[in-house]
Amino acid sequence: MSEKKRGFLGRLFGGKDKPEEQVEPDTAAVPEAPAEEPAKDDPTLDTEMEVRPVAALNEPFEAMPLEAGLPLGPDIPALNDPLPGDILPTDVSMDAETDPVIEPPIEPEPAAEEPKQSWFQRLKSGLSRSSASLTEGITSIFTKRKLDATMLEELEDILIQADLGVDTAMAITDRLSDGRYNKEISPEEVREILSEEVEKVLEPVAHPLNLDTGKKPHVVLMVGVNGTGKTTTIGKLSQKLRSEGKSVMLAAGDTFRAAAVEQLKIWGERTGAEVIARDTGADAAGLAFDAMKAAREQDVDVLLIDTAGRLQNKAELMDELEKVIRVIKKHDPDAPHTVLLTLDATTGQNALNQVEIFGKVAGVTGLVMTKLDGTARGGILVAIAAKHGLPVHFIGVGEGVEDLEPFSAKDFASAIAGLA
Numbered sequence: 001m002s003e004k005k006r007g008f009l010g011r012l013f014g015g016k017d018k019p020e021e022q023v024e025p026d027t028a029a030v031p032e033a034p035a036e037e038p039a040k041d042d043p044t045l046d047t048e049m050e051v052r053p054v055a056a057l058n059e060p061f062e063a064m065p066l067e068a069g070l071p072l073g074p075d076i077p078a079l080n081d082p083l084p085g086d087i088l089p090t091d092v093s094m095d096a097e098t099d100p101v102i103e104p105p106i107e108p109e110p111a112a113e114e115p116k117q118s119w120f121q122r123l124k125s126g127l128s129r130s131s132a133s134l135t136e137g138i139t140s141i142f143t144k145r146k147l148d149a150t151m152l153e154e155l156e157d158i159l160i161q162a163d164l165g166v167d168t169a170m171a172i173t174d175r176l177s178d179g180r181y182n183k184e185i186s187p188e189e190v191r192e193i194l195s196e197e198v199e200k201v202l203e204p205v206a207h208p209l210n211l212d213t214g215k216k217p218h219v220v221l222m223v224g225v226n227g228t229g230k231t232t233t234i235g236k237l238s239q240k241l242r243s244e245g246k247s248v249m250l251a252a253g254d255t256f257r258a259a260a261v262e263q264l265k266i267w268g269e270r271t272g273a274e275v276i277a278r279d280t281g282a283d284a285a286g287l288a289f290d291a292m293k294a295a296r297e298q299d300v301d302v303l304l305i306d307t308a309g310r311l312q313n314k315a316e317l318m319d320e321l322e323k324v325i326r327v328i329k330k331h332d333p334d335a336p337h338t339v340l341l342t343l344d345a346t347t348g349q350n351a352l353n354q355v356e357i358f359g360k361v362a363g364v365t366g367l368v369m370t371k372l373d374g375t376a377r378g379g380i381l382v383a384i385a386a387k388h389g390l391p392v393h394f395i396g397v398g399e400g401v402e403d404l405e406p407f408s409a410k411d412f413a414s415a416i417a418g419l420a
Helices: 003-012 043-048 119-126 128-141 149-161 166-177 187-205 230-243 258-271 284-297 315-331 350-362 380-388 409-416
Strands: 218-223 248-251 274-276 302-305 338-344 366-370 392-396 404-406
Touching: 119 128, 119 409, 128 149, 128 187, 128 409, 149 166, 166 187, 166 380, 187 380, 187 409, 218 230, 218 315, 218 350, 230 248, 230 258, 230 302, 230 338, 230 366, 230 392, 230 404, 248 258, 248 284, 258 274, 274 284, 284 302, 284 315, 315 350, 338 350, 350 380, 380 392
Parallel strands: 218 302, 218 338, 248 274, 248 302, 338 366, 366 392
Antiparallel strands: 392 404
């Protein structure tokens, strides 16, 4: 056997023959040819690699020495081991059987909810336009000037324009002039007096709604012109009464408006109150009769009857309201036990006429003032109280259930004067 072959076979089977000198192939002299599998006795194999015995299939693989600087043997990472941190981001995990899973970005924490406003804060916010108008007018008059007749006249005009009424305006100016004439007075002191005088007018009419009269059912008839919030007020009252443990029934007496009937049905579902309703255009008096009968049979505590909105100057519509009341009295001569008139604060002086007309036709027993928010005419409640003296049971400063609250003379007076 030649030396070359003996040297190759010796190294193949672990021989220790002295390797022959490596021979640099002359690549320049070799012409390009199609790639072929090199012959087993090609001398270049002797110089390019060493061949060790092939490991059995089931035996662990023993890595052979590689180039310097690369990991050897057991230092080679396994397939499922994570790659070094400088190769892949640390927030990416690799799995041999699944796609890479990227951690979702951290969501920012939601902003803290604003603290819920107290009733007085909502009332003050609702009357802010009225109080701002009064405050600006008072400040423009009482600034480093001594009190005189001209200033009192200017103040009286501002108070009347705010719908407080002539009587209340004169009472405030009379009190200011007493002992303060020809003396300086601050805007803050004027607002304090304004608040005190308004409270004096409102205190006698601030009465909570009392339905514990021994009547069962206690019948409450809601009246008022279109758009004053009768149906919404009925829904809010229903929820308040239900929270007090009373059983309530609603009668959709505004049979001319399908929307009003549907709205009342929704309130009934919310509050767990049964709703007596008929088709649009049905006779309102007949519906009231059926509602009275059903409420008595079911031993209901309170029956709230809605009515169609009527303009106080339409005689035929007011006649129909009188018919509804006559039908109710057939069941109970004392009913309706409570007649609530809803008034829209934005109507200003027209609200005074509504109180007078509905009082004559329906025998109004109490008032609910709505929409005090967003109007600069909240002072009309003071003028109504001074002229008619009817109890004011509730006031509303928004559309939410919590925006209808029992009337407080002190809170209202402080809010309209812009005091804390």
